[in-house]
Amino acid sequence: MGALLSVVVPIYDVARYLTECLDSLAAQTHADVEFILVDDGSTDDSGDIAAARAAADPRFRLIRQPNRGLGAARNTGIRAATGDYLAFVDSDDVLPPYAYEVLVGTLESTGSQIVSGNVALFNSRGMWQSLLHRGTHRQTWLRVRLRGRRNLVYDRLACNKVFRRDFWAGHDLWFPEGVRYEDIPVTIPAYALAKTIDVLPVVVYHWRQREAGAEESISQRQAEVANLVDRFAAVRSASRALAAVGDRSLKNHYDTTALRSDLRMFLHLLPDVADTEYRQRFLELAGEFLTEVQPAVLDRLAPGLRVAWRLAAEGRLPELLTVVTATRTGDPPPAVAGVPAGLYRSKPRxxxxxxxxxxxxxxxxxxxxxxxxxxxxxxxxxxxxxxxxxxxxxxxxxxxxxxxxxxxxxxxxxxxxxxxxxxxxxxxxxxxxxxxxxxxxxxxxxxxxxxxxxxxxxxxxxxxxxxxxxxxLPAAWVAPGVRAVPVLHDGALRLRVELPVAWATGARVHDDHLVISGAVGVGGTVPLTVTLSRTPQVVWRRYPTNAEPDPDGLPGQGGVAFSCRIPLADLRADAGPQTIVGTPAQGWLVGFATGDGPDSGGADRELPVGDGFVELHPAAGWPGLLVEPADHGQLSVRLLPAGPLVTWASVDDSGLTLGGACVTGGAPSLVVLRHATDLRDAAAPADRELPVEAVDEGWLVRVPATGPDRPDPGRWWFGFRPADDDQVCELPMSLRVREGLGLADAAGAGAAPVRLVPDRLHRVALVSS
Missing domain, CATH: 2.60.40 (Immunoglobulin-like)
Known part of the structure; x- marks a missing residue:
């Protein structure tokens, strides 16, 4: 009898990254898993590292084979898999510890064939949201089909997903061998073939972006002819697979996205690549692909792309280079002889x-x-x-x-x-x-x-x-028993009015338990369970409630009270090591059900915080435990990593001051500001180092609002450098900034040149304007 989940990890010359990858797999909180390591003829120490891990941990199995490429290595692992579920990991990437617990748990709950989670990119400077997954994974979608969520064709990665193995085998899915971009010809058809798909906004995969001085990954070697050929081949394979499924609208939508994204990057490279062979091969491949694309697809593109692909189809290289050079920065395309005027028109957007x-x-x-x-x-x-x-x-x-x-x-x-x-x-x-x-x-x-x-x-x-x-996106109680909640749906802002039946009134730590108190509106039913979820709509664990009279209640709302006790030991596994700058906050959303779950007729709902809710910030013995509102005013529980912790902030005309108590490992040796929007850019503004001052209650740092030491304009993350390490780690903050703490608070008017602002992932950044 095999494990429930089989994870295939192809390995080839990744010795500098492999230990970090394997450590993240070993730390997975999902217990019933096997890791199939396929050493694809490595010439460095990768094979020895994999062998040592397999000898030390029975969950890891090692298979060795001569070098045949990524697709062949994955297929070898698939043949060896024994689990009911199948997943893939590239050996230079890492996963958060909860990844497979969330992904497999979702499929167990919904019965879907595929589940896909959000992706973050990272390098030595920090971590940031994958732009490809920003639009596709903004919210939870359960039991959907590709034709209903067509933007999922932007999510071509195989490694942020778990598949049912009977679905995989039933459709005879295999990765192409001997080529690059193995994911596209598999994931796009799989989406189309699946009866239902689950999509989760929680980040389950950290995708490494290799930096200067390291060997570039396949996706970073765009200017190679072989890379160009394989990318077009992958796109054409996926497009033809969608045509074979028989859904012309899906094929047209995928072709549109390919021309906008996958193939657009090669189009935009043409003026910078002087290689005649590369340019000529591009024209040949583009012409072949465009013969299989419906004319209506080009009509969906912006004028600059529409004109450029028309010129590519006609093989008009000089005019194409002129148009691409002019339009890749967003300017309108210049007039070109022989191009119909209608291609330049666009609907105002x-x-x-x-x-x-x-x-x-x-x-x-x-x-x-x-x-x-x-x-x-x-x-x-x-x-x-x-x-x-x-x-x-x-x-x-x-x-x-x-x-x-x-x-x-x-x-x-x-x-x-x-x-x-x-x-x-x-x-x-x-x-x-x-x-x-x-x-x-x-x-x-x-x-x-x-x-x-x-x-x-x-x-x-x-x-x-x-x-x-x-x-x-904070919520507000606008009248007794009435909440107004800003929400995002498909990236658009909506305002929702709710009449909650239950809400949280407080939280405290008592006797190795987190105790959550709540109230129920007049005529409401006391929840039978309180739920914890790592991502909306997918319950992690349920805890029974105790009903008791509410001696205090909420002013003007009446009702009864309830409480729930959550063992702190259940949360302790999430208190991990320090993380790199920009890492999304980990934790749980708190909900409730009036029955034992959906099967009993008691649908799971969000548990909002009540008017007057007092947030629980660092408690004795649990300095990193935060119980506070998340997006939509839903109650959330977080455990911050061990290390220094910011617990307060103040502002005056000279700037911002932040400080903390020495409760989780002492004061930081140095606080660092790192430019948040340019984590991926080696040419980003240099880090700003802030000296730490010791004070009676702990430590503090100052951020000046004027002078040469004021941060450059932009958004900055707070980090710190441990005393014995050169790595800049995320500096956790337990303070909650709702509306932006800045100099306008001190001056009374005007734009604050330096201020603190929160984001929806419950991190606090400094913004300098």
Missing amino acids: LRTALGSVTWSDGRLRISGNALRASVPAGRPGPMLRALWLREQGQGRRPLPAPARSRLLRSRAGQPAVDDLPARSGFTASIPVRALRSAAGWRPGTWLVMTGVVDRAGQPTTGPVQVGEIVPA
């Missing part, structure tokens, strides 16, 4: 990026940027902006414009989000009481819409979309 979401005096205040996508970033021009809410759901009433929309003008000086210009910034204030009908409050969801009008009077409208950096 609104481009937005949400900057912040806060609450003040019962109003939802948002800021961000909005402009027409066709307007060059450097010349946005003056625009009028309107903001309004549109109620979602069948039978919902539209909101009349004068009462529930507000015309806004562009405000110079608003901070830019992503690469949108500051002059496109807007702020808005939404009075939530306007959503209350004459009959009273009722549940509902409203899409936040915006529109711009340019100098010519051309209007462009659309939903407010999030950018690359997703802000925190």
